[in-house]
Amino acid sequence: MKKKILVLFFTGHLVLIFFQAFWANLDSYWSFHYDETLKIPVLSMFKQNRYTEPYYIFSGINTGYGFYGTHTSTEKYLKIIYLDANDKKIKSDRYFELTGTNAIMRLEGYASFLTNYVAETEKLIELDTTDVSDTSPEVVKLRKRYNYRKDYVVKTLKWLGKQKAKDIPNCTSYTVKIITIVPENVWNRNRNTKPNIYVVQEGTFPVQ
């Protein structure tokens, strides 16, 4: 009996993994090429929903498998510049006092998360094509959503330097930047030149 339960449990577990992987692929492809979320009623029963979610999270199979590697992105990182009263640079830092490779690599992941967040927010802003005077519930909801997201990024950037800036003598303000390597076609670029970088978003904040 115990063996039967185990066989059925692991079979069910593997079926869920299959559906999660299948769905992650299909959904990613569909939303990238057709810019909309895919809905297939029968398959939706197996994907992560409010009934299956606790099991997906607890067993760790709720991953979109980062290493699937669809639409790989370039390196992203954060940079902080501490400024004096004349807006002259006192010092700059990319690692926010983190010392280990593990944490620094995770920080790059966070920069990537923020870049995607900014890009998705810009997409939402683009959806708002109506006049400012339009106060229909959908438009108000959309504006609330993207304004919240804009605030979230600004707050995050502000917090990233807040504590350290206080400890630096003569520092009156600081700038935090999200920077990305600009994607290039490897067949056209000059192989030996350093990659171009682009500031996705930046914010300058006074030391409080």
Place this chain on the structure above:
Amino acid sequence: MLFKKVHSLYNKLESIFEKDGKEISFLIFFRIAVASIALIEIGSLYSDLPSLFSSSRTLIPQELLYLEAGDFKYLHAFYGFLKSNELLDIFYSIAVPTYITALFCILFGLFTRFAAGIAVILQLLIFKSFGPFNYGYDFFLTMSLFYCMAFPAGRFYSIDAKIFKRPQIVALNYRRVIQIHLAIAYFFSGISKGLDVGWWNGNSVWKAIASVDNSYYAVYPLILTVVGIGTVLLEFSYPFLVYYKKTRKYVITGIIMMHASIAFMMELYAFSAMMIVWNVAAYSNITMINKTSDVETA
């Protein structure tokens, strides 16, 4: 009639998990390797951990860190409960030491299932609290700890074996679960990459490895293209090539080389180590451990 069909279907399923004589060495290796990697990883993060997980020293407030994570509703309720009962400081001070203790228990096989259950819950609570700083390794660690709990991983070559003296047998081939899990993951990874034109012309590989801190941006486009196409084909064909004995060692060697390259070029050491452990656990013959288990099971 229906009963017969169900019975026959079940028999087919059971045959998938048929024991092959290597399940004991697999369980020992998997448990020790997973716990070791998790301990090394948390050790390498330990000095920086307060910047990501603490009551007041995080880079940005903990709430902002998990606010936009998928697990917000669970974490918000959990932290709300701790806050209302003034348990927040206690949680922050005991979570990581308890997690590390649980990992040591898994390593030595002491109350292994219980320790793995505690470890998986704490790993989720700790690491999801800085969700946007998570990456593939964290998911694979959750899965690995879950498997340490679901499999009888502490039954052999462990303190549990000395204390409980349970029969040294296993019900089924747990190794098959890892083998099928890997086959699904690589197959879909191959399809996913194959649908992205960047993996066929070298651009995706360049994006993945080019950094302002190294000179990988100068790698020849032809090499990038070969690596990209090789990765797509290797991952896509993994389930088929690993199924046949003749091609198995070549595809496993290829996959291990791929993960080793990822470790050194992208500095994803823990992730690569975990993936290599899964592949070795799933397909290798660990003869030294087999001898030990043979002695124990005699």
